[in-house]
Amino acid sequence: MSKQNMIIGQSGGPTAVINSSLAGAIDYAFKENDDGIVYGMINGIQGLLDENLINLNEIFKNKPSRINRLRLTPAMYLGSCRYKLSNTDEEFERIVKVLEKYDIGYFFYIGGNDSMDTVDKLSKYTISHGIDIKVVGIPKTIDNDLVGIDHSPGFGSAAKYMALAVREVAYDTSIYAIKSVHIIEAMGRNAGWITAASALARDAGTLAPHLIYLPEIEFSVEQFVKDVREKLENYNSVIVVVSEGLKDKNGEYICVRSANEDTFGHAALSGTGAYLKSVVEKEIGCKVRSLEPSVLQRSSGHTSSLTDVMEAFNLGTVAVRAALDGETGVFSSLKRTSNTPYTVEYCTEKVSVIANAEKKVPRKWINEAGNDVTQELIEYIRPLLRGIPQVPYINGLPDYMDISHLDNKKQSYN
Amino acid sequence: MSKQNMIIGQSGGPTAVINSSLAGAIDYAFKENDDGIVYGMINGIQGLLDENLINLNEIFKNKPSRINRLRLTPAMYLGSCRYKLSNTDEEFERIVKVLEKYDIGYFFYIGGNDSMDTVDKLSKYTISHGIDIKVVGIPKTIDNDLVGIDHSPGFGSAAKYMALAVREVAYDTSIYAIKSVHIIEAMGRNAGWITAASALARDAGTLAPHLIYLPEIEFSVEQFVKDVREKLENYNSVIVVVSEGLKDKNGEYICVRSANEDTFGHAALSGTGAYLKSVVEKEIGCKVRSLEPSVLQRSSGHTSSLTDVMEAFNLGTVAVRAALDGETGVFSSLKRTSNTPYTVEYCTEKVSVIANAEKKVPRKWINEAGNDVTQELIEYIRPLLRGIPQVPYINGLPDYMDISHLDNKKQSYN
Numbered sequence: 001m002s003k004q005n006m007i008i009g010q011s012g013g014p015t016a017v018i019n020s021s022l023a024g025a026i027d028y029a030f031k032e033n034d035d036g037i038v039y040g041m042i043n044g045i046q047g048l049l050d051e052n053l054i055n056l057n058e059i060f061k062n063k064p065s066r067i068n069r070l071r072l073t074p075a076m077y078l079g080s081c082r083y084k085l086s087n088t089d090e091e092f093e094r095i096v097k098v099l100e101k102y103d104i105g106y107f108f109y110i111g112g113n114d115s116m117d118t119v120d121k122l123s124k125y126t127i128s129h130g131i132d133i134k135v136v137g138i139p140k141t142i143d144n145d146l147v148g149i150d151h152s153p154g155f156g157s158a159a160k161y162m163a164l165a166v167r168e169v170a171y172d173t174s175i176y177a178i179k180s181v182h183i184i185e186a187m188g189r190n191a192g193w194i195t196a197a198s199a200l201a202r203d204a205g206t207l208a209p210h211l212i213y214l215p216e217i218e219f220s221v222e223q224f225v226k227d228v229r230e231k232l233e234n235y236n237s238v239i240v241v242v243s244e245g246l247k248d249k250n251g252e253y254i255c256v257r258s259a260n261e262d263t264f265g266h267a268a269l270s271g272t273g274a275y276l277k278s279v280v281e282k283e284i285g286c287k288v289r290s291l292e293p294s295v296l297q298r299s300s301g302h303t304s305s306l307t308d309v310m311e312a313f314n315l316g317t318v319a320v321r322a323a324l325d326g327e328t329g330v331f332s333s334l335k336r337t338s339n340t341p342y343t344v345e346y347c348t349e350k351v352s353v354i355a356n357a358e359k360k361v362p363r364k365w366i367n368e369a370g371n372d373v374t375q376e377l378i379e380y381i382r383p384l385l386r387g388i389p390q391v392p393y394i395n396g397l398p399d400y401m402d403i404s405h406l407d408n409k410k411q412s413y414n
Numbered sequence: 415m416s417k418q419n420m421i422i423g424q425s426g427g428p429t430a431v432i433n434s435s436l437a438g439a440i441d442y443a444f445k446e447n448d449d450g451i452v453y454g455m456i457n458g459i460q461g462l463l464d465e466n467l468i469n470l471n472e473i474f475k476n477k478p479s480r481i482n483r484l485r486l487t488p489a490m491y492l493g494s495c496r497y498k499l500s501n502t503d504e505e506f507e508r509i510v511k512v513l514e515k516y517d518i519g520y521f522f523y524i525g526g527n528d529s530m531d532t533v534d535k536l537s538k539y540t541i542s543h544g545i546d547i548k549v550v551g552i553p554k555t556i557d558n559d560l561v562g563i564d565h566s567p568g569f570g571s572a573a574k575y576m577a578l579a580v581r582e583v584a585y586d587t588s589i590y591a592i593k594s595v596h597i598i599e600a601m602g603r604n605a606g607w608i609t610a611a612s613a614l615a616r617d618a619g620t621l622a623p624h625l626i627y628l629p630e631i632e633f634s635v636e637q638f639v640k641d642v643r644e645k646l647e648n649y650n651s652v653i654v655v656v657s658e659g660l661k662d663k664n665g666e667y668i669c670v671r672s673a674n675e676d677t678f679g680h681a682a683l684s685g686t687g688a689y690l691k692s693v694v695e696k697e698i699g700c701k702v703r704s705l706e707p708s709v710l711q712r713s714s715g716h717t718s719s720l721t722d723v724m725e726a727f728n729l730g731t732v733a734v735r736a737a738l739d740g741e742t743g744v745f746s747s748l749k750r751t752s753n754t755p756y757t758v759e760y761c762t763e764k765v766s767v768i769a770n771a772e773k774k775v776p777r778k779w780i781n782e783a784g785n786d787v788t789q790e791l792i793e794y795i796r797p798l799l800r801g802i803p804q805v806p807y808i809n810g811l812p813d814y815m816d817i818s819h820l821d822n823k824k825q826s827y828n
Contacts, residue, residue: 042591043589173709176496201811203809207818291709295703296579393802397574407649
């Protein structure tokens with residue numbers, strides 16, 4: 001009966017539904033591994049190394065209404081870290097020592113490509129050293145760039161936010177009978193999925209966005225100006241959605257490049273929209289505004305997609321079941337078995353396929369001119385936005401789980 | 415039976431609930447003035463001068479589900495203009511000529527201070543020239559700076575958006591155990607009501623925003639840096655909300671001042687948040703981000719407050735009833751008769767009191783240090799956010815009224 005305990009952590013950037021995966025995992029663990037404790041790592045693998053853990057049984061066991069609130073609270077209840085494992089035996093030994101100290105037989109990590117790299121390496125280390133700890137990943141990312149899964153949990157809600165924001169900006173800007181251009185900058189450094197999802201805004205009484213530029217296509221400022229001019233011939237108010245990661249033919253970002261890079265070596269970008277705003281001002285001279293929804297697009301719990309919330313929950317469940325069944329070095333995944341009606345089937349995949357790989361928008365789902373997406377892409381994304389979760393409200397505002405435990409006074413300046 | 419028709423227009427900037435006032439006005443007109451036609455001015459007074467009108471009976475009469483969708487569609491179904499009347503007799507003659515041509519006896523204008531100025535002048539002109547046309551205003555503005563009314567329709571929804579955005583940003587930024595500062599820039603050039611409303615974010619498991627700076631208080635960059643440093647002693651993630659209209663002791667805006675001014679002589683501002691971001695980067699050196707929700711805070715129909723939607727509707731009703739009762743030169747208004755429980759009473763007020771006046775946040779509702787608001791202000795705003803309207807959704811996105819009639823090919827470059 002030793003090592004029946006579990007530990008779970010969250011890593012990478014936030015989404016609207018990571019906590020739903022956490023809720024699904026602990027809900028299943030409480031039911032099927034009744035004798036065990038589920039620990040949470042505060043601030044990911046960093047929290048494990050520092051033994052900064054919380055006992056999730058004490059907070060959530062036999063508290064279904066708390067689990068439901070957790071399910072609908074955006075961002076990360078356990079906090080995150082950008083810590084990258086050094087991959088030294090010394091570090092893995094330290095991790096295993098902590099896991100053994102707490103009788104932990106099951107390790108779960110909710111994250112994106114980088115986090116799955118951690119799962120991959122830790123599972124290989126435990127196998128090669130004959131240590132009986134199951135290591136299982138639970139995927140998440142707003143970017144939808146994970147391979148080995150039809151779409152990433154978190155993407156549906158970010159996609160919905162972007163479509164909604166573009167639609168409401170279109171309504172806002174339609175009111176004046178003057179020429180105007182609005183440029184909305186979407187997240188997604190290398191993969192243009194969120195940018196592409198803005199096309200879903202078109203369903204109601206608006207044709208916005210009129211132009212969509214993905215990072216998968218080499219960007220030409222000259223062609224952009226030509227495209228905008230052409231749209232202004234037919235519409236007063238032109239809405240353009242651009243990816244933060246647009247690059248020109250020389251591979252240079254269309255923005256002011258920051259000297260800083262994040263821990264994983266990704267360049268820190270900002271200003272694609274702001275730069276293109278200045279281009280329109282100079283070349284066309286009409287009213288122009290640049291909007292950057294920034295982090296609102298990834299942590300907007302009040303607009304989350306119910307489909308996304310439910311799938312994230314189920315992927316938490318599937319990961320725990322797989323680990324209890326003896327699987328390791330895998331992540332919980334889903335396949336789309338039908339689009340009309342939309343159905344999925346859950347499974348596990350080897351985590352090695354997901355780690356450090358990137359799924360981009362395929363060329364065939366981008367129009368020939370490279371300034372819009374195709375109907376097939378719209379049909380792929382549409383079901384992921386469906387459903388309105390019953391977020392609990394108090395005084396007109398969402399009543400999310402208290403996260404004050406995250407500001408735990410272990411302060412550091414970067 | 416001549417002059418039984420009505421005309422209604424919208425002016426100024428958009429809000430989430432201006433169309434609810436339109437819905438309330440036409441709904442009452444269809445019932446109580448059954449023989450008359452209600453015309454809509456496309457793009458405000460400009461549309462009237464150009465005879466660019468639509469027949470609202472054709473679109474909405476005996477179509478309750480359309481009126482309901484209109485009620486929940488943000489921005490302005492009839493479009494807006496920033497046209498300022500020249501106040502010449504020639505222009506008023508032109509307006510009256512159009513009104514008489516269409517047998518119009520009732521003129522309604524939904525707008526803010528500037529629009530109420532139009533109502534004031536037109537009503538004085540009709541009275542002094544013995545013309546029997548009733549001229550009535552319906553108030554709106556996200557800024558809550560109108561006098562003669564407890565609070566402005568549109569403010570409750572903008573306030574709710576801001577509180578919600580701050581809360582979700584707080585969740586997003588709480589995940590890393592590093593020091594960070596987020597600066598959120600709110601609309602409201604001279605009156606800090608929306609900035610102040612961010613304090614409502616504090617209800618859930620977050621203490622954000624930690625600092626609030628209103629345009630009513632002289633801003634000191636030095637004190638700001640001191641305040642932020644102090645908060646960083648106690649919290650990892652510090653959230654600051656600033657008004658776009660902050661000014662220093664010399665009356666200079668805390669931002670890069672644009673050379674452009676709008677038609678009404680208001681300076682075009684941008685960059686308070688961006689400027690203060692650079693200050694924090696330089697003086698403190700921790701991670702810092704600036705967010706500008708921009709137009710999303712004023713046209714966010716999906717987060718509108720049901721209280722706001724209903725009050726805006728009722729103010730449309732009250733305006734039409736007043737005009738049919740023979741009132742002119744007034745606007746529909748509301749008084750708060752109780753805060754717990756929250757109740758209001760509708761009335762009309764002379765439009766001359768509202769025109770070109772501005773209601774600012776009183777000093778007693780701002781803390782002594784000038785970097786936060788008091789509990790009384792929070793209690794004043796709280797009821798205005800309450801209630802979640804049943805916005806119709808299709809495919810996970812709000813199904814708003816078609817507004818394609820606004821892009822009517824009468825195109826102009828500013």
